[in-house]
Every structure is written in structure tokens, then in C-alpha cells.
Amino acid sequence: xxxxxxxxxxxxxxxxxxxxxxxxxxxxxxxxxxxxxxxxxxxxxxxxxxxxxxxxxxxxxxxxxxxxxxxxxxxxxxxxxxxxxxxxxxxxxxxxxxxxxxxxxxxxxxxxxxxxxxxxxxxxxxxxxxxxxxxxxxxxxxxxxxxxxxxxxxxxxxxxxxxxxxxxxxxxxxxxxxxxxxxxxxxxxxxxxxxxxxxxxxxxxxxxxxxxxxxxxxxxxxxxxxxxxxxxxxxxxxxxxxxxxxxxxxxxxxxxxxxxxxxxxxxxxxxxxxxxxxxxxxxxxxxxxxxxxxxxxxxxxxxxxxxxxxxxxxxxxxxxxxxxxxxxxxxxxxxxxxxxxxxxxxxxxxxxxxxxxxxxxxxxxxxxxxxxxxxxxxxxxxxxxxxxxxxxxxxxxxxxxxxxxxxxxxxxxxxxxxxxxxxxxxxxxxxxxxxxxxxxxxxxxxxxxxxxxxxxxxxxxxxxxxxxxxxxxxxxxxxxxxxxxxxxxxxxxxxxxxxxxxxxxxxxxxxxxxxxxxxxxxxxxxxxxxxxxxxxxxxxxxxxxxxxxxxxxxxxxxxxxxxxxxxxxxxxxxxxxxxxxxxxxxxxxxxxxxxxxxxxxxxxxxxxxxxxxxxx
Numbered sequence: 001x002x003x004x005x006x007x008x009x010x011x012x013x014x015x016x017x018x019x020x021x022x023x024x025x026x027x028x029x030x031x032x033x034x035x036x037x038x039x040x041x042x043x044x045x046x047x048x049x050x051x052x053x054x055x056x057x058x059x060x061x062x063x064x065x066x067x068x069x070x071x072x073x074x075x076x077x078x079x080x081x082x083x084x085x086x087x088x089x090x091x092x093x094x095x096x097x098x099x100x101x102x103x104x105x106x107x108x109x110x111x112x113x114x115x116x117x118x119x120x121x122x123x124x125x126x127x128x129x130x131x132x133x134x135x136x137x138x139x140x141x142x143x144x145x146x147x148x149x150x151x152x153x154x155x156x157x158x159x160x161x162x163x164x165x166x167x168x169x170x171x172x173x174x175x176x177x178x179x180x181x182x183x184x185x186x187x188x189x190x191x192x193x194x195x196x197x198x199x200x201x202x203x204x205x206x207x208x209x210x211x212x213x214x215x216x217x218x219x220x221x222x223x224x225x226x227x228x229x230x231x232x233x234x235x236x237x238x239x240x241x242x243x244x245x246x247x248x249x250x251x252x253x254x255x256x257x258x259x260x261x262x263x264x265x266x267x268x269x270x271x272x273x274x275x276x277x278x279x280x281x282x283x284x285x286x287x288x289x290x291x292x293x294x295x296x297x298x299x300x301x302x303x304x305x306x307x308x309x310x311x312x313x314x315x316x317x318x319x320x321x322x323x324x325x326x327x328x329x330x331x332x333x334x335x336x337x338x339x340x341x342x343x344x345x346x347x348x349x350x351x352x353x354x355x356x357x358x359x360x361x362x363x364x365x366x367x368x369x370x371x372x373x374x375x376x377x378x379x380x381x382x383x384x385x386x387x388x389x390x391x392x393x394x395x396x397x398x399x400x401x402x403x404x405x406x407x408x409x410x411x412x413x414x415x416x417x418x419x420x421x422x423x424x425x426x427x428x429x430x431x432x433x434x435x436x437x438x439x440x441x442x443x444x445x446x447x448x449x450x451x452x453x454x455x456x457x458x459x460x461x462x463x464x465x466x467x468x469x470x471x472x473x474x475x476x477x478x479x480x481x482x483x484x485x486x487x488x489x490x491x492x493x494x495x496x497x498x499x500x501x502x503x504x505x506x507x508x509x510x511x512x513x514x515x516x517x518x519x520x521x522x523x524x525x526x527x528x529x530x531x532x533x534x535x536x537x538x539x540x541x542x543x544x545x546x547x548x549x550x551x552x553x554x555x556x557x558x559x560x561x562x563x564x565x566x567x568x569x570x571x572x573x574x575x576x577x578x579x580x581x582x583x584x585x586x587x588x589x590x591x592x593x594x595x596x597x598x599x600x601x602x603x604x605x606x607x608x609x610x611x612x613x614x615x616x
Contacts, residue, residue, distance in 0.1 A: 028080045043113045046078035091155035118433045127425040135432045141177035169491040172479035176446035178438040224262040226450035250321045258298040265292040322415040330408045341396045445475040
């Protein structure tokens with residue numbers, strides 16, 4: 001292995017191939033040919049290398065910049081390799097899933113290059129024309145995801161009859177298109193919000209001697225159970241496919257807390273109904289109502305995904321999420337300082353033999369954090385051992401207000417700049433993650449909550465008793481009945497849509513650089529027992545790479561030459577300026593001498609006139 005002997009700027013690696021001195025077209029061709037019969041796996045392998053170098057950067061802090069630079073280079077190579085794929089081959093390349101042998105010897109969960117790029121938050125790769133073509137096609141339904149055996153999927157162009165009749169475009173599978181699925185979820189959530197508002201507006205009206213659920217409570221808790229099951233299914237599949245890291249996302253945490261509070265409220269409501277004591281039943285009912293009321297901010301905040309498809313709102317949502325993530329550092333420091341000062345004040349309070357309330361001390365410290373400091377309580381001589389308690393309280397206010405608050409402001413400013421400086425690419429990566437998440441974890445037949453309860457109770461058990469063809473018919477008929485209204489609207493819209501009349505991917509202008517050699521070079525060899533990973537020797541591939549040392553030397557020589565030319569230009573300009581200054585000084589001196597002579601002449605003429613007058 002040979003390394004580039006000079007440091008390379010990260011922004012230089014992101015330049016187009018024709019302008020890039022490191023990742024040139026020849027370099028990309030070498031990596032393509034290195035894949036041999038497995039060229040489809042080259043972008044996936046490059047993104048896995050990106051993940052490896054990112055982990056190396058965290059472990060080896062001394063060479064952090066070097067590993068990050070390598071990570072960006074792998075991502076750029078993956079982007080340029082995908083760019084050389086023909087338009088007809090693009091869906092298969094981006095959807096084909098690969099697995100690798102992990103360090104413990106087990107095979108990893110299969111993942112496609114597009115899914116891996118989303119998991120790694122590869123913004124430069126996801127902002128490419130090819131990735132965005134796939135994302136927008138999947139979002140609009142121009143491409144559909146088809147499930148194959150062995151956890152494989154494939155993106156195929158959606159084709160339907162060219163007729164304009166409603167029946168020819170009525171397809172139950174269209175309910176799984178991310179765009180339509182998103183709109184339908186928004187309508188359902190707005191309905192859930194209305195039901196929730198009616199359920200909590202007056203809890204006393206729900207108290208009746210029969211101790212039963214009213215109509216709105218049945219709808220509320222029924223939909224809550226369906227949302228909880230849907231989220232649990234999604235989290236389970238995400239953990240199985242992506243690992244535990246996929247769980248710790250902003251919206252997953254919001255959903256978990258929301259459904260946890262709804263579950264507690266439902267449990268308390270059930271306990272109140274079956275309670276034999278009327279007083280206890282009423283208390284449990286009110287406690288259930290209080291937990292139900294706590295979910296209101298979380299339910300309303302889930303309306304944000306309605307507008308996150310717009311660039312500005314989606315970017316602001318990313319900024320808020322990044323700020324909340326950065327706030328963990330602030331709260332970690334705040335917790336450490338809070339524990340120390342609270343313990344000190346509690347110890348001083350107990351030193352006189354009369355132990356006060358630890359809760360009141362915590363409230364006092366928290367109130368001072370929000371600008372309501374109680375200095376009168378700390379000035380008590382006997383309780384907190386004057387002046388030690390007052391000193392500790394002053395130190396707490398100085399540390400929190402002057403230091404920690406400024407740290408929080410700096411973190412927020414850094415988060416805002418980190419997103420807005422690359423707002424377009426960040427939004428593209430965010431939109432790609434949202435699109436793929438809608439088709440990555442769900443089953444082949446999409447039952448949007450609360451209709452997933454019907455699937456779980458009546459449809460899913462039939463899978464073990466009927467064949468696949470019959471099970472498919474049952475699902476299609478069930479989806480057609482449950483989602484008849486939205487499917488009719490979708491069919492009406494698509495009957496006059498352009499992409500149903502022509503194949504969308506063939507209408508794209510293919511500006512990609514073709515592969516060197518035959519057009520079917522991506523198809524693996526079928527003869528023999530195994531594929532050939534690389535058909536070229538390492539030395540042959542290495543000889544085709546550009547000599548970066550000479551290239552960089554030439555660039556440095558050119559830079560020094562340009563600098564020398566600029567210095568010569570500045571020197572010649574300075575000489576001209578000095579000559580002009582001397583010329584101006586000479587002119588000023590001559591004018592000054594001429595002025596003195598004129599003054600002498602005027603004085604002499606005035607003297608002669610006086611002499612003549614005196615003579616007269």
C-alpha cells in the first residue's frame with residue numbers, strides 16, 4: 001500500500017472527476033475494474049470502508065483528520081462509481097442487498113448500498129443525482145420495492161395499463177407508496193388528535209355509576225394500542241436489521257415516551273373500572289386523566305412531519321434535533337454541578353442537628369437556574385452555616401449563568417451552523433431516510449395503524465393455513481375494502497398522471513460515464529463454480545492510477561510560479577508607484593519654487609512703487 005505523500009484537502013476530494021487531482025476518472029475506473037464480476041458490490045464495499053475509517057478516527061484521535069479524509073474519499077469514490085452505471089441498471093444496483101462476515105464469524109444482516117448510505121448519514125453520496133433519482137422515484141411511486149427470497153429486495157419501475165379508467169389504476173399495493181402513506185398517516189393522526197381532544201376536555205363527564213369506557217375513550221385507547229403495536233414492530237425490525245443504534249433517534253424516543261404515557265393512563269383507567277371502592281376508583285380515574293394530559297405536547301409535536309417535506313421547515317427540524325442532541329453535553333455538566341452543590345447545601349443544613357428537606361434545596365437550585373434565585377433563604381445564619389452556604393449558592397449561580405449557559409449557547413450556534421452551511425445536502429439525506437424508513441421495515445402488505453389490528457387479529461393467522469397465492473388474494477381484497485376511499489383518490493390522480501403512461505426511468509437523460517468495455521460488464525459470469533472477484537492483477541491496476549506525488553508537485557510548482565508572477569507584478573507596480581510619487585514631488589517642488597519667485601517679484605514691484613511715491 002502506498003499513501004499520498006502530501007496532505008489533501010477534504011473539499012478537494014468532493015470536486016468532480018474531471019477537476020479532481022486525486023479521484024480522477026482513471027482512479028474511478030481502476031476501482032470499478034477491481035470488482036471483477038462483483039462490480040455491483042463495489043459501492044457497498046466503499047461505504048463499508050467509510051464506516052471503518054470513521055470508527056478508526058474515533059479510536060485514533062492523533063490521526064483523526066487523516067482517517068476522516070480517507071472516509072470522505074471512500075464516499076466520493078462510491079458516488080462516482082454509481083454515476084457510471086447505466087440508467088436501466090441503477091434500480092438493481094441501489095436495491096441489491098449484501099452481507100459480510102462480522103468479526104465474530106457471523107453473517108451480517110443484508111443491506112443495500114442506499115440503506116447503508118442512510119445508516120452512515122453519507123450526505124455527499126445521498127445528494128448525488130443517482131441517489132436522488134432513486135429517492136424521488138420511490139417517494140412518488142415511480143419505482144416500487146418488490147420483496148424476493150432470502151431477505152432480498154429489488155426496485156422496479158411501476159407499470160400499469162395506459163387506460164384512463166378508474167378500475168385499471170385501482171391497485172391495493174399503491175397504499176404502500178411513501179407519498180400516499182405519508183398523507184394517509186397525517187389524516188389519521190389529525191383524527192387521533194381530535195379524538196384525544198374530545199376525551200380530555202372534561203374528565204368529570206366520564207364518571208358514571210357503571211364505570212365503563214365512553215365512546216371517545218374506546219376510540220382513543222384502541223388507536224393508541226394500534227400505534228403502539230406498529231411502533232414496536234418497527235423498532236423490532238430496525239434493531240434486527242440495523243442494530244441498537246437505530247433505536248436512539250429523536251422521533252423514536254418521542255414515540256416511545258408518548259405510547260408509554262398512554263399505556264400508563266390506560267392501565268390506571270382499567271384499574272379504576274375494576275376497583276370495588278368508589279373513592280379509589282375516582283382517584284385512579286383522575287390519575288389516569290393526569291397522565292393522559294401529559295401526552296398532549298408530545299401528540300401535538302408529532303404534527304411537525306406534516307411540513308418537513310419543505311426545505312426550510314425540514315432544515316429547521318434538523319437544527320432542532322441537532323440542538324437537542326448537543327444539549328446532552330450541557331445537561332451532563334449541569335447534573336454533575338447540581339449534585340455537588342445540592343449535597344453541600346444539604347450537609348450544611350443538617351450540621352446544626354435539624355435536617356431540612358432535600359426536595360426544597362433542589363427546588364431552590366433549579367429556580368435559581370431560571371432566574372428566580374432565593375438569596376434570603378441562604379442568608380439564614382443558623383440553617384446553612386453562614387457564610388458557607390451563601391458562598392456555595394453564589395458559586396452555583398456564577399457557574400450556571402455565566403459558564404454553562406454560554407456553553408449551551410455555543411453548542412446551539414455550532415449545531416445551527418453545522419446544518420445550515422450544508423443545508424441542501426443535509427435535507428436530501430434527511431428526506432432519503434424518511435422515504436426508505438417507510439418501505440424498509442414494513443411487511444409486504446402495508447396495513448397502516450389502526451388497521452393493523454385487523455391484520456393482527458384476522459389476516460396474519462391465515463398465513464399458516466393457506467398457500468401464498470390465496471394469502472395474497474385475501475390481503476389484496478382486505479386492503480381494497482379497508483382503504484377503498486384513499487385508493488380511489490390515488491387511482492383518480494394516477495389515471496391522468498404522466499408516469500403511468502410511460503416508463504419513468506427511460507425518460508431520464510443518461511449523462512453518466514459508461515464503463516470501459518462491454519455494456520454487460522456488470523453481469524456476473526455464470527460459468528464455473530465461483531465468481532472472479534478481480535480479473536486484473538494488483539500491479540496492473542496500480543499502474544493505471546495517477547501519480548499523485550508528481551501531480552501534487554506540479555500543482556505546487558504551478559502555485560509557486562503563480563505566486564512569483566504575482567510578486568513580480570506587485571514589484572513592478574510598486575516601482576511605477578514610486579516613480580509617480582517622485583514625479584509628483586518634483587512637480588510640487590517646481591511649483592513651490594515658482595511661487596517663491598513670483599512673491600519676490602511682487603514684493604520688488606511694490607517696493608519700486610513706494611520709492612517712486614517717496615521721490616514725488
